[in-house]
Amino acid sequence: MENWENKILADKLNGIxxxxxxxxxxxxxxxxxxxxxxxxxxxxxxxxxxxxxxLLLLGSGxxxxxxxxxxxxxxxxxxxPSSPGLIKQTADPVLSIDPAxxxxxxxxxxxxxxxxxxxxxxxxxxxxxxxxxxxxxPNQIDSIVTPPGFTETAVPLTVASKKNKxxxxxxxxxxxxxxxxxxxxxxxxxxxxxxxxxxxxKRQYSGELPAFRIKQNL
Amino acid sequence: xxxxxxxxxxxxxCAKGNRTAQKxxxxxxxxxxxxxxxxxxxxxxxxxxxxxKGFLKVFQHLPRFSYENENGFLGWVRRIMANECLxxxxxxxxxxxxxxxxxxxGQFPAExxxxxEAEELNSLIMQLPLGYRTVFNLFAIEGFSHKEISALLQxxxxxxxxxxxxxxxxxxxxxxxxxxxxxxxLGE
Numbered sequence: 019m020e021n022w023e024n025k026i027l028a029d030k031l032n033g034i035x036x037x038x039x040x041x042x043x044x045x046x047x048x049x050x051x052x053x054x055x056x057x058x059x060x061x062x063x064x065x066x067x068x069x070x071x072x073l074l075l076l077g078s079g080x081x082x083x084x085x086x087x088x089x090x091x092x093x094x095x096x097x098x099p100s101s102p103g104l105i106k107q108t109a110d111p112v113l114s115i116d117p118a119x120x121x122x123x124x125x126x127x128x129x130x131x132x133x134x135x136x137x138x139x140x141x142x143x144x145x146x147x148x149x150x151x152x153x154x155x156p157n158q159i160d161s162i163v164t165p166p167g168f169t170e171t172a173v174p175l176t177v178a179s180k181k182n183k184x185x186x187x188x189x190x191x192x193x194x195x196x197x198x199x200x201x202x203x204x205x206x207x208x209x210x211x212x213x214x215x216x217x218x219x220k221r222q223y224s225g226e227l228p229a230f231r232i233k234q235n236l
Numbered sequence: 237x238x239x240x241x242x243x244x245x246x247x248x249x250c251a252k253g254n255r256t257a258q259k260x261x262x263x264x265x266x267x268x269x270x271x272x273x274x275x276x277x278x279x280x281x282x283x284x285x286x287x288x289k290g291f292l293k294v295f296q297h298l299p300r301f302s303y304e305n306e307n308g309f310l311g312w313v314r315r316i317m318a319n320e321c322l323x324x325x326x327x328x329x330x331x332x333x334x335x336x337x338x339x340x341x342g343q344f345p346a347e348x349x350x351x352x353e354a355e356e357l358n359s360l361i362m363q364l365p366l367g368y369r370t371v372f373n374l375f376a377i378e379g380f381s382h383k384e385i386s387a388l389l390q391x392x393x394x395x396x397x398x399x400x401x402x403x404x405x406x407x408x409x410x411x412x413x414x415x416x417x418x419x420x421x422l423g424e
Contacts, residue, residue, distance in 0.1 A: 024376040030354045031275070031361070031377055032314075037267045041280065045266060048288065049259050055292050057253065 242306045251298040258295055265291075268310075269317050271358075275373050276321035278362050286324050290317040311379075318378055322388055325370070360410055368403035375400050 037043070241264050249257040269290065273283035293316050303309060352360070361369060370389065374380040375396070380388070382396040389396070 024379070027357070028377040028379070031271075031358055032268065032310075034271060034354045034358060035267065037270060038274065041270075043266070043270075043284070045263055048266075048284075049262055052262065052288055052291055052295075053255065053259075056258070056295050 242309055244303045247298070247301075247303050247309060250295065251301070262291060265313060269313065272314050272317045273321055275358070275361065275377070276318065276370060277324065278366075278369075282324060283321075286320040287317065290320040293320070314378060318374065319388070322370070325366070326390070360407065363410065364403055364406055367399050368406055371396055371399040372403040372407075 241260065246257060246261075250261050266287070270283060270287055273286045273290070274280070277283045277286065290313075294313055297316075301309070301312060361372065364372060371385060374385045374388065375382065382393045382400070385391075385396040386393040391399075
């Protein structure tokens with residue numbers, strides 16, 4: 019048989035329409051069986067993907083809110099001017115301290131409780147007492163009265179971190195800039211110092227600037 | 237066969253998993269593909285089983301099928317059905333039924349076959365022994381080469397050629413005698 023003969027045969031056989039005589043299958047039932055074995059429609063898969071993405075977004079959003087909104091204070095206090103209970107530096111050179119109460123997050127409370135259960139170490143007292151300090155400082159600072167004629171030039175702020183590192187941040191209001199300083203503290207303490215520079219006093223006290231210090235050992 | 241249904245857009249809808257389009261395609265192709273399966277198996281229930289498995293594969297592999305034209309699509313579906321039938325036959329070891337026959341003598345009456353009505357020709361082919369019929373279907377109707385058939389049936393290429401020539405001899409004999417053969421039917 020030649021190829022063209024095969025082609026004619028194939029066309030003839032494939033051209034037969036309809037089912038063999040006497041055979042009438044239930045196509046609806048067969049389709050139902052076949053449909054159960056078929057993969058789901060793509061639109062359905064997309065719906066599930068969207069739902070999963072939405073859940074993921076909500077979960078990550080909640081996690082971020084927990085960590086940033088009410089989470090523990092992880093960095094230096096001075097680097098968070100917007101946080102409640104910290105000193106805010108504004109364009110006005112007058113020192114202003116936000117007397118808002120310090121909020122302690124659940125995570126921080128947990129860590130404080132965990133540390134309270136551990137054997138007492140000298141360092142731990144710093145961390146435990148940190149919120150207390152922040153609430154008490156504003157009242158003490160309010161009692162400071164700036165003498166007339168004094169020019170405020172710098173407001174150094176020193177806060178001991180949890181790792182016993184003390185960072186000094188200086189804000190210059192008259193063009194004099196002091197380099198930031200970092201020093202180790204051997205004693206666990208928190209100290210705020212406010213210095214007022216007066217040229218006449220500098221001469222009188224031979225170089226040592228008068229400073230008002232508020233110190234609280236913890 | 238009216239193939240307006242088998243346009244590219246319709247096949248694309250089936251490939252995307254549109255159930256309505258898939259059902260239409262299933263209903264449209266059921267009869268012709270059932271006949272394909274019957275040509276290989278000659279058994280209604282076996283043919284139905286293979287047909288359903290074949291349709292399942294068609295819908296599963298449709299997203300990867302590159303549509304060119306209707307005939308190409310139909311050929312692809314027919315090949316899937318043929319493969320399902322061959323797998324079924326292999327599982328049942330039905331290819332052991334190859335009978336040894338005398339080689340072809342004389343000229344094959346191709347013209348006589350071509351002049352026959354489609355249904356008559358179909359019934360004649362259905363009466364061929366399984367091995368002959370399978371190779372005849374694959375080579376003459378589906379267009380497989382002997383090399384492809386040897387791979388599909390796990391036989392040598394020469395065996396495929398021999399089976400095809402024997403199928404033609406049997407057809408000639410049937411045409412001459414005009415009486416159906418009784419052996420080689422499945423399910424008996």
